[in-house]
Amino acid sequence: MKPRTKLQFRVVGLSSQLPDIKSMMTEWANNDCLNHIGYATKSRVVCMECGERFSTELVNRKRAVCPHCGASLKIEWSRKRTNQQFIRIGKADICEEFQVIRCFELYAYYREGREPHYFIREVLQHWIKDDGKREVMALARNTGCSGWCGNLEIRNKTVGSYYSIGDNDVYCDKYHPDSVFKPQYTRMGIDYRLHGLSFLDAINAIPVNPKLETLLKAKRYDLLSHWYSLRYKVSSYWPSIKICLRNKYKIKDASMWFDYLDLLTRYHKDLHNAYYVCPTNLKRAHDLYVAKKKRDDEKARKARDMQRLLELKKYAEDYIKEKSKFFDLKLSDGKIVVIPLKSLEEFKKEGEIMHHCVFSNEYFKKKDSLILSARIGKKHIETVEVNLKTLSIVQSRGVCNRNTEYHDSIVKLVNNNMNLIQKCLKKVA
Numbered sequence: 143m144k145p146r147t148k149l150q151f152r153v154v155g156l157s158s159q160l161p162d163i164k165s166m167m168t169e170w171a172n173n174d175c176l177n178h179i180g181y182a183t184k185s186r187v188v189c190m191e192c193g194e195r196f197s198t199e200l201v202n203r204k205r206a207v208c209p210h211c212g213a214s215l216k217i218e219w220s221r222k223r224t225n226q227q228f229i230r231i232g233k234a235d236i237c238e239e240f241q242v243i244r245c246f247e248l249y250a251y252y253r254e255g256r257e258p259h260y261f262i263r264e265v266l267q268h269w270i271k272d273d274g275k276r277e278v279m280a281l282a283r284n285t286g287c288s289g290w291c292g293n294l295e296i297r298n299k300t301v302g303s304y305y306s307i308g309d310n311d312v313y314c315d316k317y318h319p320d321s322v323f324k325p326q327y328t329r330m331g332i333d334y335r336l337h338g339l340s341f342l343d344a345i346n347a348i349p350v351n352p353k354l355e356t357l358l359k360a361k362r363y364d365l366l367s368h369w370y371s372l373r374y375k376v377s378s379y380w381p382s383i384k385i386c387l388r389n390k391y392k393i394k395d396a397s398m399w400f401d402y403l404d405l406l407t408r409y410h411k412d413l414h415n416a417y418y419v420c421p422t423n424l425k426r427a428h429d430l431y432v433a434k435k436k437r438d439d440e441k442a443r444k445a446r447d448m449q450r451l452l453e454l455k456k457y458a459e460d461y462i463k464e465k466s467k468f469f470d471l472k473l474s475d476g477k478i479v480v481i482p483l484k485s486l487e488e489f490k491k492e493g494e495i496m497h498h499c500v501f502s503n504e505y506f507k508k509k510d511s512l513i514l515s516a517r518i519g520k521k522h523i524e525t526v527e528v529n530l531k532t533l534s535i536v537q538s539r540g541v542c543n544r545n546t547e548y549h550d551s552i553v554k555l556v557n558n559n560m561n562l563i564q565k566c567l568k569k570v571a
Contacts, residue, residue, distance in 0.1 A: 232314030331359035338366030
Protein backbone atom coordinates (compact mmCIF):
# COMPACT_ATOMS: atom_id res chain seq x y z
CA MET A 143 0.00 0.00 0.00
CA LYS A 144 1.07 3.60 -0.38
CA PRO A 145 3.00 5.25 2.48
CA ARG A 146 0.87 7.68 4.50
CA THR A 147 2.96 8.83 7.47
CA LYS A 148 6.33 10.59 7.65
CA LEU A 149 7.85 7.43 9.11
CA GLN A 150 6.52 5.31 6.26
CA PHE A 151 7.82 7.75 3.63
CA ARG A 152 11.22 7.69 5.32
CA VAL A 153 11.29 3.86 5.42
CA VAL A 154 10.36 3.61 1.73
CA GLY A 155 13.13 6.04 0.82
CA LEU A 156 15.79 4.23 2.86
CA SER A 157 14.64 0.81 1.64
CA SER A 158 15.20 1.86 -1.98
CA GLN A 159 18.82 2.73 -1.09
CA LEU A 160 19.66 -0.67 0.41
CA PRO A 161 22.22 -2.65 -1.61
CA ASP A 162 21.21 -5.71 -3.61
CA ILE A 163 22.68 -8.65 -1.66
CA LYS A 164 20.86 -11.54 -3.34
CA SER A 165 24.05 -12.93 -4.95
CA MET A 166 25.94 -12.73 -1.66
CA MET A 167 23.12 -14.42 0.25
CA THR A 168 22.84 -17.18 -2.39
CA GLU A 169 26.56 -17.92 -2.29
CA TRP A 170 26.62 -17.99 1.51
CA ALA A 171 23.50 -20.18 1.72
CA ASN A 172 24.92 -22.62 -0.81
CA ASN A 173 28.14 -22.97 1.20
CA ASP A 174 26.80 -22.95 4.78
CA CYS A 175 23.03 -23.60 4.81
CA LEU A 176 21.98 -26.01 2.08
CA ASN A 177 22.65 -29.75 2.19
CA HIS A 178 25.18 -31.12 -0.28
CA ILE A 179 23.77 -34.47 -1.36
CA GLY A 180 24.82 -37.27 -3.66
CA TYR A 181 22.45 -40.05 -4.72
CA ALA A 182 24.08 -43.46 -5.01
CA THR A 183 23.16 -46.84 -6.49
CA LYS A 184 25.34 -49.94 -6.80
CA SER A 185 26.94 -48.66 -10.00
CA ARG A 186 27.23 -44.87 -9.68
CA VAL A 187 26.89 -41.73 -7.57
CA VAL A 188 25.19 -38.58 -8.88
CA CYS A 189 26.54 -35.32 -7.43
CA MET A 190 23.69 -32.83 -7.03
CA GLU A 191 26.17 -29.92 -6.86
CA CYS A 192 27.48 -30.32 -10.41
CA GLY A 193 25.22 -32.98 -11.91
CA GLU A 194 28.12 -35.33 -12.76
CA ARG A 195 28.51 -39.04 -12.00
CA PHE A 196 31.37 -40.82 -10.28
CA SER A 197 32.24 -44.26 -8.92
CA THR A 198 30.80 -45.65 -5.70
CA GLU A 199 34.34 -46.68 -4.70
CA LEU A 200 34.82 -43.10 -3.45
CA VAL A 201 32.02 -43.50 -0.88
CA ASN A 202 33.17 -43.98 2.69
CA ARG A 203 30.69 -44.09 5.61
CA LYS A 204 27.97 -42.33 3.61
CA ARG A 205 30.33 -39.48 2.75
CA ALA A 206 32.21 -38.72 -0.48
CA VAL A 207 34.09 -35.92 -2.21
CA CYS A 208 33.02 -35.28 -5.78
CA PRO A 209 36.07 -35.58 -8.09
CA HIS A 210 34.51 -33.12 -10.54
CA CYS A 211 33.57 -30.14 -8.34
CA GLY A 212 35.28 -31.01 -5.04
CA ALA A 213 32.05 -30.78 -3.03
CA SER A 214 31.83 -32.81 0.19
CA LEU A 215 28.65 -34.84 -0.18
CA LYS A 216 26.33 -36.68 2.15
CA ILE A 217 25.46 -39.89 0.30
CA GLU A 218 21.91 -41.22 0.18
CA TRP A 219 21.22 -44.58 -1.40
CA SER A 220 18.51 -43.82 -3.92
CA ARG A 221 17.77 -43.86 -7.64
CA LYS A 222 16.70 -40.22 -7.49
CA ARG A 223 18.28 -37.85 -10.01
CA THR A 224 16.61 -34.60 -8.94
CA ASN A 225 16.33 -32.69 -5.70
CA GLN A 226 14.82 -29.48 -4.36
CA GLN A 227 15.59 -27.51 -1.21
CA PHE A 228 13.97 -24.50 0.39
CA ILE A 229 15.26 -22.26 3.16
CA ARG A 230 14.49 -18.87 4.69
CA ILE A 231 17.56 -16.78 5.45
CA GLY A 232 18.06 -13.29 6.85
CA LYS A 233 20.54 -10.50 7.34
CA ALA A 234 20.51 -7.79 10.00
CA ASP A 235 21.81 -4.29 9.28
CA ILE A 236 21.73 -0.86 10.88
CA CYS A 237 20.48 1.91 8.58
CA GLU A 238 20.67 5.32 10.26
CA GLU A 239 18.41 5.09 13.35
CA PHE A 240 16.74 1.83 12.25
CA GLN A 241 17.49 -1.80 13.01
CA VAL A 242 16.76 -3.50 9.70
CA ILE A 243 16.00 -7.21 9.35
CA ARG A 244 15.96 -8.43 5.73
CA CYS A 245 14.29 -11.81 5.10
CA PHE A 246 14.81 -13.89 1.96
CA GLU A 247 13.37 -17.10 0.57
CA LEU A 248 15.75 -19.33 -1.39
CA TYR A 249 14.75 -22.22 -3.63
CA ALA A 250 17.45 -24.56 -4.95
CA TYR A 251 16.74 -26.94 -7.83
CA TYR A 252 19.08 -29.82 -8.70
CA ARG A 253 19.12 -32.25 -11.65
CA GLU A 254 21.58 -34.77 -12.99
CA GLY A 255 23.62 -33.40 -15.89
CA ARG A 256 22.92 -29.74 -15.01
CA GLU A 257 24.30 -27.05 -12.75
CA PRO A 258 22.02 -26.19 -9.79
CA HIS A 259 19.48 -23.43 -10.33
CA TYR A 260 18.78 -20.98 -7.48
CA PHE A 261 15.81 -18.66 -7.09
CA ILE A 262 15.97 -16.07 -4.31
CA ARG A 263 13.66 -13.20 -3.43
CA GLU A 264 13.43 -10.73 -0.60
CA VAL A 265 10.01 -11.17 1.00
CA LEU A 266 10.05 -8.92 4.07
CA GLN A 267 11.95 -6.14 5.84
CA HIS A 268 11.52 -5.01 9.44
CA TRP A 269 12.43 -1.38 10.17
CA ILE A 270 12.59 -0.91 13.95
CA LYS A 271 13.42 2.27 15.87
CA ASP A 272 14.88 2.46 19.38
CA ASP A 273 11.55 3.63 20.80
CA GLY A 274 9.81 0.47 19.52
CA LYS A 275 8.07 2.05 16.55
CA ARG A 276 8.39 -0.09 13.46
CA GLU A 277 7.26 -0.47 9.89
CA VAL A 278 7.10 -3.49 7.61
CA MET A 279 8.14 -3.57 3.96
CA ALA A 280 6.98 -6.85 2.42
CA LEU A 281 5.48 -8.60 -0.54
CA ALA A 282 1.74 -9.17 -0.48
CA ARG A 283 0.61 -12.44 1.08
CA ASN A 284 -1.67 -14.78 -0.85
CA THR A 285 -3.07 -18.26 -0.41
CA GLY A 286 -1.23 -19.81 -3.35
CA CYS A 287 1.63 -22.27 -3.28
CA SER A 288 4.31 -19.56 -3.02
CA GLY A 289 2.55 -17.46 -0.38
CA TRP A 290 3.82 -14.14 -1.72
CA CYS A 291 3.11 -11.86 -4.67
CA GLY A 292 3.51 -8.25 -5.75
CA ASN A 293 6.35 -5.90 -4.83
CA LEU A 294 8.05 -4.76 -1.63
CA GLU A 295 5.74 -2.11 -0.22
CA ILE A 296 4.56 -0.81 3.11
CA ARG A 297 2.31 -3.51 4.56
CA ASN A 298 0.14 -3.92 7.64
CA LYS A 299 2.13 -4.88 10.73
CA THR A 300 -0.42 -7.60 11.53
CA VAL A 301 -1.98 -10.21 9.27
CA GLY A 302 -4.71 -12.80 9.67
CA SER A 303 -8.46 -13.14 9.93
CA TYR A 304 -11.01 -12.18 12.56
CA TYR A 305 -10.27 -15.39 14.46
CA SER A 306 -6.46 -15.42 14.16
CA ILE A 307 -4.30 -12.31 14.00
CA GLY A 308 -0.50 -12.29 14.24
CA ASP A 309 2.50 -10.17 13.39
CA ASN A 310 3.46 -9.82 9.76
CA ASP A 311 6.69 -11.71 10.32
CA VAL A 312 8.95 -14.39 8.84
CA TYR A 313 11.01 -16.93 10.76
CA CYS A 314 14.53 -17.17 9.33
CA ASP A 315 16.32 -20.49 9.60
CA LYS A 316 19.71 -18.75 9.64
CA TYR A 317 21.17 -15.25 9.68
CA HIS A 318 24.22 -14.18 7.68
CA PRO A 319 27.42 -14.05 9.82
CA ASP A 320 27.94 -10.41 8.80
CA SER A 321 24.65 -9.41 10.43
CA VAL A 322 24.87 -6.33 12.65
CA PHE A 323 22.57 -5.81 15.63
CA LYS A 324 22.18 -2.75 17.84
CA PRO A 325 23.72 -2.92 21.35
CA GLN A 326 20.33 -3.20 23.09
CA TYR A 327 19.69 -6.41 21.16
CA THR A 328 23.13 -7.93 21.61
CA ARG A 329 22.73 -7.39 25.36
CA MET A 330 19.69 -9.68 25.14
CA GLY A 331 21.89 -12.39 23.65
CA ILE A 332 20.72 -11.90 20.07
CA ASP A 333 23.31 -12.41 17.34
CA TYR A 334 23.58 -14.07 13.92
CA ARG A 335 23.23 -17.54 15.52
CA LEU A 336 19.62 -16.84 16.52
CA HIS A 337 17.23 -19.60 15.56
CA GLY A 338 14.20 -21.19 17.12
CA LEU A 339 12.54 -17.75 17.29
CA SER A 340 12.14 -14.95 14.81
CA PHE A 341 13.89 -11.69 15.62
CA LEU A 342 10.55 -9.95 16.24
CA ASP A 343 9.34 -12.71 18.57
CA ALA A 344 12.62 -12.54 20.48
CA ILE A 345 12.62 -8.77 21.12
CA ASN A 346 8.92 -8.83 22.09
CA ALA A 347 9.14 -11.86 24.40
CA ILE A 348 12.47 -11.36 26.17
CA PRO A 349 11.49 -8.26 28.23
CA VAL A 350 8.61 -10.20 29.84
CA ASN A 351 10.20 -13.67 29.90
CA PRO A 352 13.44 -13.88 31.93
CA LYS A 353 13.63 -17.63 31.27
CA LEU A 354 13.68 -17.00 27.52
CA GLU A 355 16.47 -14.45 27.96
CA THR A 356 18.49 -16.96 29.98
CA LEU A 357 18.15 -19.61 27.28
CA LEU A 358 19.05 -17.10 24.57
CA LYS A 359 22.16 -15.84 26.37
CA ALA A 360 23.21 -19.43 27.04
CA LYS A 361 22.77 -20.16 23.30
CA ARG A 362 20.40 -23.04 24.10
CA TYR A 363 18.69 -22.99 20.74
CA ASP A 364 17.75 -26.65 21.26
CA LEU A 365 15.17 -25.45 23.82
CA LEU A 366 14.35 -22.12 22.17
CA SER A 367 12.93 -23.92 19.13
CA HIS A 368 10.32 -25.49 21.46
CA TRP A 369 9.54 -22.30 23.37
CA TYR A 370 6.06 -21.75 21.95
CA SER A 371 4.98 -25.37 21.59
CA LEU A 372 6.32 -26.52 24.99
CA ARG A 373 6.43 -23.29 26.99
CA TYR A 374 4.46 -24.79 29.88
CA LYS A 375 7.03 -27.59 30.16
CA VAL A 376 9.92 -25.13 30.10
CA SER A 377 8.32 -23.38 33.07
CA SER A 378 7.48 -26.62 34.88
CA TYR A 379 10.94 -28.10 34.49
CA TRP A 380 12.95 -24.90 34.82
CA PRO A 381 15.04 -26.21 37.79
CA SER A 382 16.04 -29.22 35.68
CA ILE A 383 16.91 -26.96 32.75
CA LYS A 384 19.17 -24.90 35.01
CA ILE A 385 20.96 -28.12 36.02
CA CYS A 386 21.55 -28.81 32.31
CA LEU A 387 22.94 -25.30 31.87
CA ARG A 388 25.21 -25.71 34.88
CA ASN A 389 26.53 -29.05 33.62
CA LYS A 390 26.75 -27.83 29.98
CA TYR A 391 24.52 -30.72 28.95
CA LYS A 392 23.38 -30.53 25.32
CA ILE A 393 19.83 -31.68 24.64
CA LYS A 394 19.77 -33.22 21.18
CA ASP A 395 16.03 -33.92 21.15
CA ALA A 396 14.03 -31.53 23.36
CA SER A 397 10.69 -33.32 22.82
CA MET A 398 12.17 -36.66 23.90
CA TRP A 399 13.92 -35.01 26.86
CA PHE A 400 10.66 -33.47 28.13
CA ASP A 401 8.89 -36.84 27.71
CA TYR A 402 11.75 -38.39 29.69
CA LEU A 403 11.24 -35.85 32.49
CA ASP A 404 7.51 -36.69 32.53
CA LEU A 405 8.44 -40.34 33.06
CA LEU A 406 10.89 -39.42 35.82
CA THR A 407 8.10 -37.45 37.51
CA ARG A 408 5.78 -40.45 37.26
CA TYR A 409 8.33 -42.60 39.10
CA HIS A 410 9.13 -39.92 41.69
CA LYS A 411 12.76 -39.51 40.66
CA ASP A 412 14.82 -36.52 41.80
CA LEU A 413 14.58 -33.92 39.00
CA HIS A 414 17.21 -31.82 40.78
CA ASN A 415 19.81 -34.56 40.35
CA ALA A 416 22.09 -34.40 37.30
CA TYR A 417 22.33 -38.21 37.29
CA TYR A 418 18.70 -38.40 36.14
CA VAL A 419 18.32 -35.07 34.33
CA CYS A 420 21.49 -35.34 32.21
CA PRO A 421 21.64 -38.96 30.96
CA THR A 422 24.66 -39.95 28.88
CA ASN A 423 22.40 -41.68 26.36
CA LEU A 424 19.03 -39.93 26.31
CA LYS A 425 17.33 -42.39 23.97
CA ARG A 426 18.40 -45.40 26.00
CA ALA A 427 17.28 -43.82 29.28
CA HIS A 428 13.99 -42.70 27.69
CA ASP A 429 13.28 -46.16 26.24
CA LEU A 430 14.10 -47.80 29.59
CA TYR A 431 11.40 -45.83 31.39
CA VAL A 432 8.96 -46.21 28.48
CA ALA A 433 9.33 -50.01 28.75
CA LYS A 434 8.85 -49.79 32.52
CA LYS A 435 5.70 -47.70 32.04
CA LYS A 436 4.33 -50.22 29.54
CA ARG A 437 4.87 -53.05 32.03
CA ASP A 438 3.19 -51.07 34.80
CA ASP A 439 0.29 -50.08 32.54
CA GLU A 440 -0.22 -53.71 31.55
CA LYS A 441 -0.12 -54.79 35.19
CA ALA A 442 -2.65 -52.08 36.10
CA ARG A 443 -4.88 -53.10 33.19
CA LYS A 444 -4.90 -56.71 34.32
CA ALA A 445 -5.72 -55.61 37.87
CA ARG A 446 -8.60 -53.48 36.56
CA ASP A 447 -9.87 -56.39 34.48
CA MET A 448 -9.72 -58.69 37.49
CA GLN A 449 -11.57 -56.15 39.61
CA ARG A 450 -14.20 -55.78 36.95
CA LEU A 451 -14.63 -59.54 36.68
CA LEU A 452 -15.19 -59.69 40.43
CA GLU A 453 -17.78 -56.93 40.13
CA LEU A 454 -19.41 -58.76 37.23
CA LYS A 455 -19.62 -61.99 39.17
CA LYS A 456 -22.78 -60.76 40.87
CA TYR A 457 -24.31 -59.82 37.51
CA ALA A 458 -23.34 -63.24 36.15
CA GLU A 459 -25.32 -64.96 38.91
CA ASP A 460 -28.30 -62.65 38.33
CA TYR A 461 -28.14 -63.28 34.56
CA ILE A 462 -28.19 -67.05 34.99
CA LYS A 463 -31.07 -66.81 37.47
CA GLU A 464 -33.17 -64.62 35.14
CA LYS A 465 -32.34 -66.14 31.75
CA SER A 466 -31.67 -69.82 32.51
CA LYS A 467 -35.18 -70.67 31.30
CA PHE A 468 -34.04 -69.76 27.77
CA PHE A 469 -30.80 -71.77 27.80
CA ASP A 470 -32.39 -74.85 26.17
CA LEU A 471 -33.75 -72.73 23.31
CA LYS A 472 -32.41 -73.58 19.87
CA LEU A 473 -33.81 -72.15 16.62
CA SER A 474 -32.72 -73.59 13.28
CA ASP A 475 -33.70 -73.64 9.63
CA GLY A 476 -31.28 -76.44 8.77
CA LYS A 477 -28.37 -74.09 8.06
CA ILE A 478 -28.52 -71.20 10.52
CA VAL A 479 -28.66 -71.97 14.24
CA VAL A 480 -29.74 -69.32 16.79
CA ILE A 481 -28.98 -69.91 20.46
CA PRO A 482 -28.95 -67.68 23.56
CA LEU A 483 -25.77 -66.48 25.23
CA LYS A 484 -25.56 -68.41 28.50
CA SER A 485 -22.84 -66.62 30.49
CA LEU A 486 -20.84 -63.40 30.75
CA GLU A 487 -17.85 -65.23 29.23
CA GLU A 488 -19.96 -65.90 26.16
CA PHE A 489 -20.98 -62.22 26.02
CA LYS A 490 -17.31 -61.23 26.14
CA LYS A 491 -16.35 -63.74 23.44
CA GLU A 492 -19.25 -62.60 21.25
CA GLY A 493 -18.15 -58.96 21.55
CA GLU A 494 -14.54 -59.81 20.68
CA ILE A 495 -15.46 -61.94 17.67
CA MET A 496 -18.13 -59.60 16.30
CA HIS A 497 -16.30 -56.35 17.20
CA HIS A 498 -19.36 -54.71 18.73
CA CYS A 499 -20.51 -53.53 22.16
CA VAL A 500 -22.66 -56.41 23.38
CA PHE A 501 -20.28 -56.94 26.33
CA SER A 502 -18.75 -53.47 26.83
CA ASN A 503 -22.21 -51.85 26.97
CA GLU A 504 -23.35 -54.55 29.40
CA TYR A 505 -26.35 -55.92 27.51
CA PHE A 506 -26.47 -58.74 30.07
CA LYS A 507 -27.91 -56.23 32.57
CA LYS A 508 -31.00 -55.65 30.43
CA LYS A 509 -33.77 -57.59 32.15
CA ASP A 510 -36.24 -57.17 29.29
CA SER A 511 -33.82 -58.26 26.56
CA LEU A 512 -32.74 -61.69 25.37
CA ILE A 513 -29.46 -61.81 23.48
CA LEU A 514 -29.12 -64.54 20.85
CA SER A 515 -26.17 -65.59 18.71
CA ALA A 516 -26.82 -66.65 15.10
CA ARG A 517 -24.23 -69.09 13.77
CA ILE A 518 -23.44 -71.32 10.83
CA GLY A 519 -21.44 -74.20 12.21
CA LYS A 520 -18.84 -72.65 14.52
CA LYS A 521 -18.86 -69.29 12.67
CA HIS A 522 -20.64 -66.40 14.41
CA ILE A 523 -22.84 -64.54 11.88
CA GLU A 524 -24.99 -62.01 13.77
CA THR A 525 -26.03 -61.09 17.31
CA VAL A 526 -29.77 -60.64 17.86
CA GLU A 527 -31.52 -58.67 20.63
CA VAL A 528 -35.15 -59.60 21.36
CA ASN A 529 -37.44 -57.44 23.52
CA LEU A 530 -39.17 -59.81 25.93
CA LYS A 531 -42.04 -57.39 26.61
CA THR A 532 -43.08 -56.84 23.02
CA LEU A 533 -41.61 -60.10 21.66
CA SER A 534 -40.01 -58.23 18.79
CA ILE A 535 -36.49 -57.97 17.39
CA VAL A 536 -34.74 -54.79 18.51
CA GLN A 537 -31.62 -55.27 16.40
CA SER A 538 -29.55 -57.89 14.61
CA ARG A 539 -25.91 -56.97 14.00
CA GLY A 540 -23.04 -58.65 12.20
CA VAL A 541 -19.33 -57.91 12.45
CA CYS A 542 -18.70 -54.21 13.22
CA ASN A 543 -22.49 -53.67 13.44
CA ARG A 544 -22.99 -54.35 9.73
CA ASN A 545 -25.75 -56.44 8.20
CA THR A 546 -24.69 -59.72 6.60
CA GLU A 547 -26.06 -61.57 3.60
CA TYR A 548 -27.95 -63.78 6.09
CA HIS A 549 -29.59 -60.85 7.89
CA ASP A 550 -33.08 -61.29 6.45
CA SER A 551 -32.96 -65.06 6.96
CA ILE A 552 -31.96 -64.63 10.62
CA VAL A 553 -34.70 -62.07 11.29
CA LYS A 554 -37.28 -64.32 9.59
CA LEU A 555 -36.10 -67.37 11.57
CA VAL A 556 -36.39 -65.58 14.94
CA ASN A 557 -39.77 -64.02 14.11
CA ASN A 558 -41.19 -67.36 12.96
CA ASN A 559 -40.14 -68.97 16.26
CA MET A 560 -41.15 -66.14 18.59
CA ASN A 561 -43.78 -68.49 20.06
CA LEU A 562 -40.98 -70.71 21.41
CA ILE A 563 -39.45 -67.70 23.16
CA GLN A 564 -42.90 -66.90 24.58
CA LYS A 565 -43.23 -70.47 25.91
CA CYS A 566 -39.85 -70.22 27.64
CA LEU A 567 -40.92 -66.88 29.10
CA LYS A 568 -44.01 -68.52 30.68
CA LYS A 569 -42.08 -71.32 32.35
CA VAL A 570 -41.69 -69.44 35.63
CA ALA A 571 -44.32 -66.80 34.91
